Amino acid sequence: MVAPSPPIDLADGVTRRHRAAVGRALSLVEDRRPSSTETVVRLLDALRKQSRGDSRRIGFTGPPGAGKSSLVSALARELRKRGLTVGILAVDPSSPRSGGALLGDRARIDPDPHDDGIFVRSMASGGDLGGLARAAFSAVEVLSAAFDRVLVETVGVGQSETDVELVADTTVMVLQPASGDILQFLKAGILEIPDVFVVNKADLGEVAERTRRDLTASVKHARAAGLAFHEPSILSVSAIDGSGVPGLADAVGQTLDALAGSGDLAVRRREGACAWTEKALARRVGELGIEALGGRVALRERVEKRVREGACGLSIAVDLERDAIRTLRATA
Template structure:
């Protein structure tokens, strides 16, 4: 597994080619829907890693294997520091059913979103469940929402935080809210404010109302409910067709971002813009990875050619 992931990070042409073939195969041939891809976001220190650790333990007890992609766009910290607790990482390392991939820096080849999309594609082929943890700061959060099927927002007790969340628009993306540290006295107040804030915002798309849960990752309480709600959400979007739509949007966003970052929207427009990307991905057997390669070549040819006479 590390070999396959390292391949994705390798900039050498032959390795690029091999990685592309692998990703192309996985995206087009892996059975739908495969494992749930669950995003965990929230402010720094809310307890995302601790909660994830509790969730992983619960899943392991039932024999499910778990992969974690820990995304930290703001730092170069190592995986150990990212996950907070060395002992936790050590126990995970001893367990072949748990795999942790830390992504602290943008790869040379592209953005964090690129690397995350590729890593999740590989890990979903191997593990029963894939988690993506990221600190909820603007861009990274939206990126995670794009690769994940379900997004859990981990908040912590604190007066005034909910108003800030609303202002920042973070209440719009998540499917499940968890007020962690429910061992603290102000937790239920925060949960109530959050529920009120949510009731004031637009009703969720597709008939899903995001639940607000209380949990203490430290005390191990409320973890089962978090797991149950995530599972309920996954089933809900699977049955409604939203899961398929989300995965498709994730692939579209990946292609559009990869091309826009390299060539600008001007470059993307040379091959028909975002609509053309969506159209091409609908064609059977076309993976997002292969499409990035193909459209890159076309854009480069178009940019190299003299402008067509008007």
């Protein structure tokens, strides 16, 4: 039997939304063996060439228990009703012992097994890249090639954990009633204001409504203090009974349309790709490697040039890593 050329055939299967192909492609991007890197780069390049360009990526942050998984599930159903295909990437906290994703999230994202327009994948965060799995960037590229909407759920909310912005076109922050500390962080400008806020668990009644009012006041405060320039949507929903979910789909859709219309979507993608590439590279080659490449400013220019030319983050990181090692060897 002749083995098929994996990246090309695989890319074809992914863009046709074949479940087995999507699953295999995601496993491939998670494979950290150096021998797989070349194949992954070729796969991502092939996917880029076939990309439809109208896929959108929506990130979800928020503290554990706020209802992110439940809401992602409810939103996915709503998007399916609207005729959009949906890929979901749920990044779980890693178990420090096994290094694997903790189960549990899976249970709350329960797509119709007969619907081939929805696909769910869990990934362990691996404890780096701020709550985002190391392979998440490439995984989002794979899902984007297959699905109209890619929903990315990440662990937590806060300074180092908001890296979902590097892969998402827009971010939804999910809060639950009595999230006082987060409101304080927002007010103080410690947390960045996302495009969309959701107060989940509206079915709990007055306590949820009070949180929504407090959130509105905190955002107003942050804006008055010059800590935020845009006005986020603030919505009340219940992932459990579904109320407010169509409104969330509308708000996210409007945000994405506005971003695409103004050109900011392309800017966000480019900046996200640059920042992700630099992070990935810095982790691999360290400060010495960055110095060998001429320092951070020069590096940013090189990365941005390649991103503008359409190269994928992983291939840029791999090339620069090779450069860094060559230079380090030569000067050793």
